Amino acid sequence: MxxxxxxxxxxxxxxxxxxxxxxxxxxxxxxxxxxxxxTIAYAAVYGPRELYPRFMQDPxxxxxxxxxxxxxxxxxxxxxxxxxxxxxKEISMVIEKALLSVVDLDKFPNSVxxxxxxxxxxxxxxxxxxICASAMALxxxxxxxxxxxxxxxxxxxxxxxxxxxxxxxxxxxxxxxxIPIAILPNTxxxxxxxxxxxxxxxxxLKAVKLGKKVCKDIYKIxxxxxxxxxxxxxxxxxxxxxxxxxxxxxE
Amino acid sequence: MSKLLTKDKEVxxxxxxxAEGMDYLPGAGTYREGEKIIxxxxxxxxxxxxxxxxxxxxxxxxxxxxxxxxxxxxxIAFSGWRIDTESAYQAMLNMRExxxxxxxxxxxxxxxxxxxxxxxCKITNVTSQNLIDITMKGPGLRKLKGxxxxxxxxxxxxRIIGKKGSMVxxxxxxxxxxxxxxxxxxxxxxxxxxxMELLAVKTIKKIEKEAHINGLTDRIKKYLxxxxxxxxxxxxxxx
Amino acid sequence: xxxxxxxxxINLLxxxxxxxxxxxxxxxxPVDIKYDFSxxxxxxxxxxxxxxxxxAGVKLATQEPYPDSPEEGCLMVNAELLPISNPEFETGPPxxxxxxxxxxxxxxxxxxxxxxxxxxxxxxxxxxxxxxxxICPLNDAGNxxxxxxxxxxxxxxxxxxxxxxxxxxxDYKNKTDKSLSLDKQTVSxxxxxxxxxxxxxxxxxxxKVIDARMTIATDQNQNLCAMQKGGDSPLTEEEISKMVxxxxxxxxxxxxxx
Numbered sequence: 001m002x003x004x005x006x007x008x009x010x011x012x013x014x015x016x017x018x019x020x021x022x023x024x025x026x027x028x029x030x031x032x033x034x035x036x037x038x039t040i041a042y043a044a045v046y047g048p049r050e051l052y053p054r055f056m057q058d059p060x061x062x063x064x065x066x067x068x069x070x071x072x073x074x075x076x077x078x079x080x081x082x083x084x085x086x087x088x089k090e091i092s093m094v095i096e097k098a099l100l101s102v103v104d105l106d107k108f109p110n111s112v113x114x115x116x117x118x119x120x121x122x123x124x125x126x127x128x129x130x131i132c133a134s135a136m137a138l139x140x141x142x143x144x145x146x147x148x149x150x151x152x153x154x155x156x157x158x159x160x161x162x163x164x165x166x167x168x169x170x171x172x173x174x175x176x177x178x179i180p181i182a183i184l185p186n187t188x189x190x191x192x193x194x195x196x197x198x199x200x201x202x203x204x205l206k207a208v209k210l211g212k213k214v215c216k217d218i219y220k221i222x223x224x225x226x227x228x229x230x231x232x233x234x235x236x237x238x239x240x241x242x243x244x245x246x247x248x249x250x251e
Numbered sequence: 252m253s254k255l256l257t258k259d260k261e262v263x264x265x266x267x268x269x270a271e272g273m274d275y276l277p278g279a280g281t282y283r284e285g286e287k288i289i290x291x292x293x294x295x296x297x298x299x300x301x302x303x304x305x306x307x308x309x310x311x312x313x314x315x316x317x318x319x320x321x322x323x324x325x326x327i328a329f330s331g332w333r334i335d336t337e338s339a340y341q342a343m344l345n346m347r348e349x350x351x352x353x354x355x356x357x358x359x360x361x362x363x364x365x366x367x368x369x370x371x372c373k374i375t376n377v378t379s380q381n382l383i384d385i386t387m388k389g390p391g392l393r394k395l396k397g398x399x400x401x402x403x404x405x406x407x408x409x410r411i412i413g414k415k416g417s418m419v420x421x422x423x424x425x426x427x428x429x430x431x432x433x434x435x436x437x438x439x440x441x442x443x444x445x446x447m448e449l450l451a452v453k454t455i456k457k458i459e460k461e462a463h464i465n466g467l468t469d470r471i472k473k474y475l476x477x478x479x480x481x482x483x484x485x486x487x488x489x490x
Numbered sequence: 491x492x493x494x495x496x497x498x499x500i501n502l503l504x505x506x507x508x509x510x511x512x513x514x515x516x517x518x519x520p521v522d523i524k525y526d527f528s529x530x531x532x533x534x535x536x537x538x539x540x541x542x543x544x545x546a547g548v549k550l551a552t553q554e555p556y557p558d559s560p561e562e563g564c565l566m567v568n569a570e571l572l573p574i575s576n577p578e579f580e581t582g583p584p585x586x587x588x589x590x591x592x593x594x595x596x597x598x599x600x601x602x603x604x605x606x607x608x609x610x611x612x613x614x615x616x617x618x619x620x621x622x623x624x625i626c627p628l629n630d631a632g633n634x635x636x637x638x639x640x641x642x643x644x645x646x647x648x649x650x651x652x653x654x655x656x657x658x659x660x661d662y663k664n665k666t667d668k669s670l671s672l673d674k675q676t677v678s679x680x681x682x683x684x685x686x687x688x689x690x691x692x693x694x695x696x697x698k699v700i701d702a703r704m705t706i707a708t709d710q711n712q713n714l715c716a717m718q719k720g721g722d723s724p725l726t727e728e729e730i731s732k733m734v735x736x737x738x739x740x741x742x743x744x745x746x747x748x
Contacts (some may be wrong), residue, residue: 015277025629026541027576029311029743038529042572042628048339050309059380062339067573067581073547077662079622082570083583102265104291107313109380111339116574116640119526120536120545124467138266139293139729142310142406146282146291147266186266191423226264230308323492367492399498399509399695441498445507 003158007168015152015164017217020132020225022140030141032225035134037166041135045141048111062105062117066096068117068130075122076167082146091127092117096191098131098151099183104144113143116131124167124178125153131182131192132222139226148222149191150215151182154207156199160205163214179209182209185219186194188212259298262292262308262463269303278304293461308463310389312338312405312435314383316374318388319392321400321433322385327360334370334385337402339436342383344372349387369439371397371431398429398441401452403459405436410462411455416460416470425475426451426484450478494698496684497518503687509695516738521747523638524528525648533649537641540693541631543575543620546641548649548670552658555618557609563610564620567596569627569638576630593677594718595625595639598707602715604674605646617658621646621670630691635705638742639678644748645674675748677716678707679732679740683725688732692742704730704736710745714738 006012016037023029028044035041056063068091071158072080097115105113116139117130128151135149139250158174170178177197183190190208199207252271268283270288275323277283280292281303290296294305313337314320320344322334331349332341342423349363365372365421371392377382386392403411412432413420423430428442428451439453440450476483502508505716508591510624511692528534531547556560571590584592599605610619625638635736650665681694682700690699704722708714714734719725725733 025543026631027629028574031307041527042574046573046577047555049577050339050341069572071528071545071626072568072622073534073548075530078551079549081625082568086582095269108311110340114573116572118572118574118628120534120547120626121530123530142293142307144280144291146289148264162462171540184266187267200502208713223264223267227262231260365493367494368492369492395494397494397501399495445502445505446511449507449509449511482541 002218003160003172004176006162007172008166012160013163013214014133015218016166016243018221020221021206021228022136022226023229028137028141029141030137030143031045032133032136032140034129034136036129037126038121038124039129040119040121041129041133042120043115043130043137045113045134045137045143047113047195048105048108049114051110051112057110059109060069060106061114062088062108062111064100064113064115065105066092066099066115066117066134068092068095068127070122070126074119076166077221081092091130094192095127095131095134096147099134099138101189101191102135102147103138103150104183107144111182113138113141124170125166125180128149128153128180128182129240132218136222136226140229142220147184147186148187148219149182150219151180152211152212152214152218153178153180154214155179155197156203156207158160159200159203161203161210163210177207179211183212183215185216186235197216253385255295257303259296260463262294263296263305265291266294268468269296272373273457274301277345280305280307306425307406307452309404310406310480312336314338314342314374314377314381315341315434316377318434319373320373320374320385321369321395321431321437321439322407323437324366324370325362330361332364334372337405337437340381340383342374342385344370344385344387348375348385364394369400371395371433371435381485388468395417395431395439398439399448401438401440401455403436403438404456406436407459407462408432408434408436411438411458412466413468418471420453421472421475421483422454425479425481426454447479492698497697499611499699500685503684503689505520506688510693513515514687515740516687517743523644523742523747524643525638531644531645533647533670534647535644537637539563539633539637541629541739543628544634544635544637545626545628546639546645547626548645549594549618549622549624550651551622551651552612552617552660555615559607560615561611562607563598563605563618565600565605565607566620566622567599567625567642568606568623569595569625570636571630572626572628575627579630589596589729590718590720591625591635591638592708594705594716595623595642597716598639598676599646599676600644602674602676602707602709602713603708604643604672604676606671606673609671611656618713619651621649629724630694632697633665633679633680633691636678636691639676639707640747642745643676646670647748674706674709675745676709677741677744677748678705678716678746679737680705681736683721683729683748688736690736699746704733706734706741708738708741712738712742
């Protein structure tokens with residue numbers, strides 16, 4: 001039986017509603033929130049800062065360190081014991097590799113950029129939301145990057161290729177595959193790909209193609225959100241508009 | 252055919268195509284990939300003839316020789332003090348550079364600079380591994396007494412200081428506060444009237460937030476006039 | 491410790507103001523509470539005071555009761571000082587600062603009997619509900635003590651029992667209309683001593699220079715339910731008396747936000 005109508009009524013290539021914002025954690029050097037459906041990811045960037053222990057330092061360039069964490073009450077079932085588990089460690093590692101492909105820390109030897117990802121509420125696609133938030137937070141922190149990173153989960157439900165699977169779809173009683181992917185929007189290079197479930201090669205390639213398309217839409221949302229922080233709101237805007245064209249040239 | 256894909260003073264994120272074709276030159280904060288010039292940092296575009304560069308909007312301070320910064324003593328070593336510089340690297344203040352007084356061997360170094368003290372110092376050397384040497388010998392370099400220290404985005408420091416120091420002297424005049432702005436984004440303030448000191452802090456925070464938007468000087472002047480109820484004279488002659 | 495910062499804060503307090511312009515006994519405004527912040531929790535809240543943001547979530551599960559209280563449910567409070575919220579926090583198991591917050595929030599809720607633990611009994615000696623509260627700061631701009639306690643109570647207030655089937659298996663995807671039986675509105679206020687001055691709701695800079703602090707938890711009837719003295723300096727009986735008065739008054743103010 002083909003899966004034609006999605007459980008929540010979305011089109012096959014349609015994501016759940018997305019919200020994104022930067023500058024959400026005041027103490028961090030850069031931060032962002034990325035919400036897709038009921039999955040919420042916060043990311044904060046601290047650094048470049050001094051790296052200890054010293055043996056981890058790279059005298060050629062700075063390194064990045066990702067820490068992905070689900071809040072204990074954010075899972076779909078029982079409370080999650082706090083602290084790193086095998087799943088969180090692996091996800092942190094794959095996110096780190098995805099982000100490493102864009103950041104340039106040549107000017108910061110021996111230093112570290114720490115990226116902390118926290119999820120207060122989840123409904124599938126957490127690592128993808130984490131990557132989207134992290135890329136925005138890195139840009140917000142002024143880290144030199146050759147591109148952003150955009151990410152979404154694609155997959156197949158009973159041989160139908162869909163974008164942004166929800167938890168209910170992942171748990172669908174049928175043949176399901178879940179494929180989180182992340183791309184560099186400019187070059188369309190793939191920097192994260194994982195798959196679990198069952199899928200034909202033909203559908204895999206179809207899914208990857210769909211993933212790229214959806215990532216490009218997500219990229220637009222990320223870009224807009226990063227810029228929004230620098231738009232004036234309210235009173236200052238009026239003042240700015242009325243203060244004439246001359247501007248000031250003192251740089 | 253070369254084509255410009257952005258305009259002057261636009262906010263761009265890393266990875267945006269700014270221009271196509273070999274007629275344009277990639278400046279700071281951009282890189283070339285084949286025909287394209289692409290941004291590599293969140294910044295404000297500056298187009299100067301054929302060169303496209305970006306003024307970064309955020310990011311940690313990168314230590315530069317000759318910069319006057321404000322640092323905090325966090326460790327006392329055998330031959331001097333380790334200073335937190337609000338960058339990815341700490342600085343070393345050697346005994347010889349600390350004072351013109353003779354410091355006898357084995358002296359208690361906390362007598363000169365104690366843990367937590369803030370100092371105005373100058374960077375004398377930065378190595379390829381970003382080891383920073385600083386000195387206290389020079390006009391205005393000293394330990395800060397009293398007052399408070401705030402931290403701002405170091406990329407906004409030029410706007411906070413203003414052309415020939417015009418912005419910071421306007422704030423000083425309006426609020427009657429002493430203000431020292433370190434290139435690393437650490438700022439020291441001290442005022443007799445707590446309200447005015449707080450106003451100086453708020454003004455600096457406002458500049459930090461709005462530095463990239465046209466009409467900053469006028470906006471800040473109006474803001475200070477409104478908050479203090481005083482008319483502010485600015486040295487228009489300079490411009 | 492930064493002596494100069496401390497002196498400056500005391501100088502300002504001598505003139506009756508603080509670094510951010512507040513009066514000594516003034517809380518930051520507004521106290522913003524968003525309920526149901528995490529749908530995956532049985533109850534949750536996001537509390538923001540000033541720039542400090544804390545998310546608390548409640549999970550419910552069934553378990554065997556403790557032998558000494560076969561008819562009572564269980565309560566667990568856990569606070570983590572997440573490194574996302576403060577550049578000085580590190581990854582790893584909770585340190586003593588996080589444990590202290592957990593314990594003080596726990597005592598406030600437990601000792602005030604905020605939750606009717608008997609009503610959490612499913613089958614005497616066999617099965618009871620356990621209430622697990624996790625406190626996760628997102629941005630620490632000072633006063634995690636009080637804001638953690640407030641977020642925990644807000645999350646409890648928001649809690650709904652999940653559905654269970656005949657065998658007692660919990661269906662976490664579906665909630666019932668049944669709330670926790672919350673008898674008390676316990677909140678806490680920490681009064682800090684800097685020099686000869688007492689302040690509430692400290693920001694980060696103030697926290698760095700306090701001599702002593704006293705956390706006071708009260709219920710809506712102004713009963714004292716839990717206290718904790720912290721900081722390195724001793725306090726006199728008179729000071730404690732003053733701190734309690736301030737704490738009780740400020741708890742009442744804070745409770746209005748719930």
